[in-house]
Amino acid sequence: MSLNKNNILFYFLIYVSISVCAQEGRKEEKDSILTENLDEVVVTATRTIRQLSSLPLPVTLIGKEQLQQTGVTRLDQILNEQTGIIMTPDATIGGGEGVQIQGIASDYVLILIDGVPVVGRSSGNLDLSRFAIGNIKQIEIVKGPSSSLFGSEALGGVINIITEKPTSENISGQVSHRAATFNDQNTNLSLNQRFDKIGYSVFADRLSTDGFDLAPSDEGQTVNPFYNYTFNGRFFADITENLDVFVSGRYFFQEFDVQPSTSEEKDANVLLRINHDASKKTNLQYEFYYTNYTTDEQVIDPIDDQLLIANDFDQKLFRPEIRFNHSFNPNNTLTIGAGYNFENLNRSLFSETITFNSQYVFAQYDFKPLEKLNIIAGARFDNHSEYNSQLSPKISAKYDVTSNFSIKGSVGSGFKAPDFRQLYLDFTNAAGGGYSVFGKEVEATGIQRLQENDEIATLQVDPSQLGQSLDAESSIGYNLGFTYKKGALSSEVNFFRNDFENLIDTRILAAKTNGQNVFGYINRESVYTQGAEIDIKYTISKNLNLSAGYQLLYAFDKEKEEAFENGDVFGRNQETLETVRLQREDYFGLENRSRHTLNFKAFYEIPEWDINANLRVVYRSRFGLADRNGNNLLDELDNSFVDGYALVNLAFGKTFLEHYSLQLGVNNLLDFKGTNPLAAQDSEVLINPGIQLFTRLNIQF
Amino acid sequence: MKNLIKLSSLLLFFIAFVSCSDDDENTTAEFTVTAISAESGAVGTEITITGTNFPSNTSDINLTFGGANATITSVTSTQIVTTVPSGATTGSVTVVVDGVTKNVTTDFTVLSDLVSARAENIFAPQTGGQGTQEEASGPFTKFSFATGAVTDSDTEWDIAFRGLTIIVNGGTTTGTNDEPERNGNSGAAIEEGIFSEITDTSGIEFAQDANGELAIPTGSNNGWYNYNFMTTTVTPIPGKILIFRTHDGKFAKIEILSYYKDAPSDITQEVAENDFRYYTFNYVYNPNEGETSLAN
Numbered sequence: 001m002s003l004n005k006n007n008i009l010f011y012f013l014i015y016v017s018i019s020v021c022a023q024e025g026r027k028e029e030k031d032s033i034l035t036e037n038l039d040e041v042v043v044t045a046t047r048t049i050r051q052l053s054s055l056p057l058p059v060t061l062i063g064k065e066q067l068q069q070t071g072v073t074r075l076d077q078i079l080n081e082q083t084g085i086i087m088t089p090d091a092t093i094g095g096g097e098g099v100q101i102q103g104i105a106s107d108y109v110l111i112l113i114d115g116v117p118v119v120g121r122s123s124g125n126l127d128l129s130r131f132a133i134g135n136i137k138q139i140e141i142v143k144g145p146s147s148s149l150f151g152s153e154a155l156g157g158v159i160n161i162i163t164e165k166p167t168s169e170n171i172s173g174q175v176s177h178r179a180a181t182f183n184d185q186n187t188n189l190s191l192n193q194r195f196d197k198i199g200y201s202v203f204a205d206r207l208s209t210d211g212f213d214l215a216p217s218d219e220g221q222t223v224n225p226f227y228n229y230t231f232n233g234r235f236f237a238d239i240t241e242n243l244d245v246f247v248s249g250r251y252f253f254q255e256f257d258v259q260p261s262t263s264e265e266k267d268a269n270v271l272l273r274i275n276h277d278a279s280k281k282t283n284l285q286y287e288f289y290y291t292n293y294t295t296d297e298q299v300i301d302p303i304d305d306q307l308l309i310a311n312d313f314d315q316k317l318f319r320p321e322i323r324f325n326h327s328f329n330p331n332n333t334l335t336i337g338a339g340y341n342f343e344n345l346n347r348s349l350f351s352e353t354i355t356f357n358s359q360y361v362f363a364q365y366d367f368k369p370l371e372k373l374n375i376i377a378g379a380r381f382d383n384h385s386e387y388n389s390q391l392s393p394k395i396s397a398k399y400d401v402t403s404n405f406s407i408k409g410s411v412g413s414g415f416k417a418p419d420f421r422q423l424y425l426d427f428t429n430a431a432g433g434g435y436s437v438f439g440k441e442v443e444a445t446g447i448q449r450l451q452e453n454d455e456i457a458t459l460q461v462d463p464s465q466l467g468q469s470l471d472a473e474s475s476i477g478y479n480l481g482f483t484y485k486k487g488a489l490s491s492e493v494n495f496f497r498n499d500f501e502n503l504i505d506t507r508i509l510a511a512k513t514n515g516q517n518v519f520g521y522i523n524r525e526s527v528y529t530q531g532a533e534i535d536i537k538y539t540i541s542k543n544l545n546l547s548a549g550y551q552l553l554y555a556f557d558k559e560k561e562e563a564f565e566n567g568d569v570f571g572r573n574q575e576t577l578e579t580v581r582l583q584r585e586d587y588f589g590l591e592n593r594s595r596h597t598l599n600f601k602a603f604y605e606i607p608e609w610d611i612n613a614n615l616r617v618v619y620r621s622r623f624g625l626a627d628r629n630g631n632n633l634l635d636e637l638d639n640s641f642v643d644g645y646a647l648v649n650l651a652f653g654k655t656f657l658e659h660y661s662l663q664l665g666v667n668n669l670l671d672f673k674g675t676n677p678l679a680a681q682d683s684e685v686l687i688n689p690g691i692q693l694f695t696r697l698n699i700q701f
Numbered sequence: 702m703k704n705l706i707k708l709s710s711l712l713l714f715f716i717a718f719v720s721c722s723d724d725d726e727n728t729t730a731e732f733t734v735t736a737i738s739a740e741s742g743a744v745g746t747e748i749t750i751t752g753t754n755f756p757s758n759t760s761d762i763n764l765t766f767g768g769a770n771a772t773i774t775s776v777t778s779t780q781i782v783t784t785v786p787s788g789a790t791t792g793s794v795t796v797v798v799d800g801v802t803k804n805v806t807t808d809f810t811v812l813s814d815l816v817s818a819r820a821e822n823i824f825a826p827q828t829g830g831q832g833t834q835e836e837a838s839g840p841f842t843k844f845s846f847a848t849g850a851v852t853d854s855d856t857e858w859d860i861a862f863r864g865l866t867i868i869v870n871g872g873t874t875t876g877t878n879d880e881p882e883r884n885g886n887s888g889a890a891i892e893e894g895i896f897s898e899i900t901d902t903s904g905i906e907f908a909q910d911a912n913g914e915l916a917i918p919t920g921s922n923n924g925w926y927n928y929n930f931m932t933t934t935v936t937p938i939p940g941k942i943l944i945f946r947t948h949d950g951k952f953a954k955i956e957i958l959s960y961y962k963d964a965p966s967d968i969t970q971e972v973a974e975n976d977f978r979y980y981t982f983n984y985v986y987n988p989n990e991g992e993t994s995l996a997n
Binding site for chain 2: 457458460508511512513516517568569570571572574575576577578579580581628629630631632639678683
């Protein structure tokens with residue numbers, strides 16, 4: 001592996017130097033595709049710079065102003081206020097939160113920082129509160145599958161966090177401190193400076209909290225006290241007029257206070273990007289990215305100091321990538337890219353360190369066959385060492401019917417590689433009753449081992465099926481949208497449908513002699529999510545902006561729908577306890593999906609007083625957490641529904657003496673707490689910790 | 702041939718007699734009885750007798766099942782619909798019209814009624830097992846469908862419970878501690894559906910206990926129940942109907958309603974921790990030898 005890495009590095013360097021030599025002396029004239037001359041531009045949708053309103057895809061952009069005025073400091077807080085995006089609590093009590101886009105769970109949403117992927121998912125979920133948003137220029141969210149550009153995991157959407165670039169020769173930056181309920185203390189510092197040829201940017205952030213408890217009668221807290229640090233240093237250099245270099249290093253460290261146990265998390269990433277304008281029309285980007293995510297978790301019995309569980313996780317990814325952009329003219333751009341993923345994971349629940357290798361190529365052509373028609377067509381091929389290769393095509397188009405009204409549509413496919421856990425987990429839960437879980441690659445040997453120890457009572461699957469390789473989970477996403485803009489009003493309606501195939505589910509492989517089961521993984525489920533999103537923005541005056549969003553969502557499992565049609569779904573009458581046959585209308589759909597979600601935002605400014613205020617409301621309708629009557633689906637007879645609720649957030653800001661701004665705010669003004677229906681009788685478990693106040697002082701310099 | 706001639710002449714004579722003696726509308730030919738829709742049935746079972754020339758008025762017909770008068774629901778010239786009357790005994794079914802008596806050729810067997818009942822709080826204690834360091838042990842609670850109760854009999858039991866495990870009195874030892882000797886021919890099958898919709902056992906294949914393998918498998922989502930780790934509750938899987946062949950070859954079906962004492966509709970933490978291993982189930986038992994019907 002290291003040999004390969006060196007080779008590729010070597011060739012890249014040779015190639016870079018040749019290109020640099022060849023292009024020497026070329027006169028400055030910035031390439032059209034990389035010129036940022038418009039206010040709202042995004043890079044995630046096409047991997048080239050594109051004006052937001054011109055894109056044929058559903059894209060949400062959260063700008064710096066919104067980030068600042070709302071007073072939020074972590075990524076999860078701001079995403080929840082966007083149309084079609086909600087943060088959902090984990091179904092199990094005390095779990096984390098996951099982002100859901102168009103009804104698609106967080107496992108299928110790719111998170112990027114400056115275009116490179118973040119790794120480190122504990123059981124599929126990526127904790128978004130890990131990401132401080134102090135030095136962020138904007139957050140871009142592309143909904144629907146984008147695997148044609150980004151590969152695995154980009155099924156439901158891509159969230160790209162774009163950091164700020166220094167622009168001024170004077171040192172600029174800010175220091176801020178935010179204090180909030182639960183002794184939440186968040187301090188950050190950022191510094192930026194830009195000279196003629198070089199620039200740098202430094203960011204440091206510290207967050208600590210006492211955490212909170214949603215289940216007061218249970219031992220321990222839902223969120224334990226923790227502190228974390230984020231450091232980010234970036235360096236920009238224009239080597240020549242046509243060649244610039246960007247280097248970024250980010251380090252995140254978090255430790256939970258769970259004495260005498262320990263729980264630590266580290267996330268480090270390094271990015272080197274060389275951008276070379278080989279000609280007026282041609283641009284090349286060379287990217288080297290390394291990331292390492294580790295957790296170190298030890299659960300120690302507080303009484304006898306015995307180590308109960310040690311769960312270490314150490315994931316590394318190294319990824320060189322090259323991209324080539326060529327503009328035949330300002331409206332026709334070809335993008336070609338190739339890369340190599342070297343990935344490995346060492347986890348205490350795996351028998352050995354696992355290595356994945358994958359190679360990929362992608363191409364995209366962005367063109368305008370007619371003056372009013374823009375088409376973007378692309379495809380990506382991923383070749384993987386552990387599962388079947390994937391081809392992910394995508395096509396999208398936008399047609400401007402009038403200057404105010406356009407139609408846009410896209411069809412694309414996405415995939416998610418089976419994760420390490422689904423392939424290599426070898427786990428027997430001694431504390432939880434002795435059940436076992438095996439990843440696909442180790443299930444045959446695992447079962448054999450248990451059989452030799454006489455632990456298997458009955459095998460529930462055909463032995464020849466053991467170890468048959470898993471396919472990647474895949475989806476096809478359809479989006480059809482209409483945008484209308486006139487004067488102060490801009491509105492957008494988007495209809496979506498996402499069909500998922502081959503979702504990986506657990507199944508029982510065998511019954512053990514201790515009465516427990518052995519679980520394995522299998523490609524089984526086919527689900528779909530469909531619905532519509534409506535977004536309306538209205539600028540009442542220069543100082544008052546209103547926006548509202550709504551999402552209608554239907555998310556169901558196709559096989560279960562079929563079982564309903566066949567009359568094969570049963571429930572239990574809650575009074576008589578007798579079995580009743582359930583009808584299709586009793587099927588609520590996938591867990592944790594709300595049929596209706598709404599948001600409303602009002603941002604108000606009084607420039608003469610240097611005051612701003614905003615009100616944001618998010619609502620989600622009733623949703624269910626889990627099957628409780630044993631038929632393996634969520635139906636109206638399951639006692640696991642959370643009633644619809646609204647969260648109201650308010651923030652006020654005032655700037656003094658130009659540089660000092662003070663913010664006061666309330667999140668969850670109505671003090672909504674809710675009750676978790678899965679809580680055991682006589683002990684209440686909350687959905688939300690309730691009202692949270694904050695104040696923030698920011699010094700800009 | 703001789704008989705035929707005799708019969709024909711008798712018929713001729715009869716016709717002549719009838720036509721002479723009766724000059725009004727009652728000129729129908731003598732009735733015949735050709736078939737009965739079932740040769741057995743319990744009291745209340747609907748029975749159709751087919752034949753020819755039945756009178757159109759139900760009051761003109763006297764129908765008995767083993768001597769007990771049956772009420773006629775409806776009649777056409779070819780069909781009498783009735784139900785097996787209470788007090789009926791196994792024997793001949795007789796139709797009398799105008800003093801002429803005809804028997805259905807085969808005897809009718811009156812069956813015992815199906816037993817449809819609920820067994821409540823069948824306590825199935827167990828020592829050791831899941832969550833403990835010891836193997837599961839302790840005597841099984843044996844149940845007899847014939848008596849509808851728990852039994853101590855070593856032979857007259859059909860199924861038995863211990864904790865979440867259900868065994869049948871048929872097959873071989875499975876290897877668990879303290880299991881009773883299997884000396885009957887019990888078997889079990891799990892069917893999907895609504896309890897009342899499973900009306901017959903014909904075509905169902907029955908399994909018996911074997912070494913390391915139970916006819917009703919244990920484990921969450923394997924057999925009759927789901928176990929929820931979060932709430933530590935056992936829920937019978939809806940739509941799982943257990944069909945049994947009893948130790949003496951009769952049939953029964955059960956639907957387990959609850960694993961908790963007094964079958965509460967809401968299983969609280971306290972109930973989940975203290976009042977478990979109490980089976981409540983609905984069952985239908987057919988006490989008639991060889992009868993597969995479980996329609997209740």
